Amino acid sequence: MSNRAVLSIDFELFTQTPAYRSASGTTDRDGVGLDGGRFFREILAEYDATATAFVVSSVAQSHPDAVRALADAGLEVASHTHTHQLLSDLDSDGRRAELAESKDVLERVTGEQVSGFRAPAFDITDDHFDLLSDIGYTYDSSVVSSRSIPGWYGGEYDIHRPVPASAVHPDAPDSITEFPASVMPGLQLPLTGTWLRFFGPRYTILGMRLLARRGITPMLYVHPWELVDLPAVEGVPTRVYVRTGDWMRRAVERILQQDFEFTTAQAVLAGGETAATQLQRGETP
Numbered sequence: 001m002s003n004r005a006v007l008s009i010d011f012e013l014f015t016q017t018p019a020y021r022s023a024s025g026t027t028d029r030d031g032v033g034l035d036g037g038r039f040f041r042e043i044l045a046e047y048d049a050t051a052t053a054f055v056v057s058s059v060a061q062s063h064p065d066a067v068r069a070l071a072d073a074g075l076e077v078a079s080h081t082h083t084h085q086l087l088s089d090l091d092s093d094g095r096r097a098e099l100a101e102s103k104d105v106l107e108r109v110t111g112e113q114v115s116g117f118r119a120p121a122f123d124i125t126d127d128h129f130d131l132l133s134d135i136g137y138t139y140d141s142s143v144v145s146s147r148s149i150p151g152w153y154g155g156e157y158d159i160h161r162p163v164p165a166s167a168v169h170p171d172a173p174d175s176i177t178e179f180p181a182s183v184m185p186g187l188q189l190p191l192t193g194t195w196l197r198f199f200g201p202r203y204t205i206l207g208m209r210l211l212a213r214r215g216i217t218p219m220l221y222v223h224p225w226e227l228v229d230l231p232a233v234e235g236v237p238t239r240v241y242v243r244t245g246d247w248m249r250r251a252v253e254r255i256l257q258q259d260f261e262f263t264t265a266q267a268v269l270a271g272g273e274t275a276a277t278q279l280q281r282g283e284t285p
């Protein structure tokens with residue numbers, strides 16, 4: 001049996017990224033990224049693969065067909081907030097509203113239950129897991145155990161496979177499982193995101209194999225706006241544009257060609273892959 005992997009997509013529009021929001025320029029192009037979402041859906045189908053889409057639910061309101069199409073294609077739809085604001089920029093009530101409204105909207109648009117959540121920019125606060133639990137989520141994927149990257153994130157966690165949320169934050173309720181985004185063993189940089197575009201698919205694929213050898217299911221992530229040609233916008237950092245569009249589409253296809261079973265986060269968690277079950281089996285988590 002081949003190893004499993006999750007190639008998730010953080011389903012947000014280019015105009016909702018922090019890089020665009022803090023730029024001086026603007027674009028009048030509407031829905032920048034939706035074509036990338038369509039490509040992602042179609043290439044998964046071509047390789048008999050599925051995935052989890054962490055969806056910004058305001059996109060499900062403005063473009064409901066695009067989000068419904070994900071669910072109809074068999075992807076798991078999870079939440080990536082309602083508006084893609086950084087959770088630490090909001091107060092606790094604001095965070096609660098983002099988490100609750102996105103779950104409501106996505107469930108209404110897709111007709112499916114929403115269980116998973118990922119925070120924009122992997123930015124979470126001390127009350128995060130309590131809020132998730134109150135609102136009825138069962139898993140989170142907002143941790144990336146990256147080395148510290150100045151001006152970015154990282155250096156806070158050392159978690160490389162699904163664990164009870166109390167392993168992330170001591171007061172977190174155990175009803176929530178954390179499924180962290182994968183980093184390269186040793187190097188401790190994320191396997192995907194900007195790093196896939198900087199280092200190329202061979203870097204990502206090597207990391208997937210190293211993790212699989214340790215019995216870890218890789219959790220990768222891409223964005224729909226990485227899969228399209230972006231409009232030039234004054235003030236958006238150059239790194240945002242690197243290898244977006246066709247190059248990135250080929251990179252995603254290269255990853256899907258590997259001997260992994262690409263599935264949803266929910267399917268992996270339902271299979272019971274947590275540190276606790278590994279311990280029960282006498283393995284080292």
Ligand SMILES: [Zn+2]
Nearest residue numbers: 010012120121
């Ligand atoms: Zn995002």
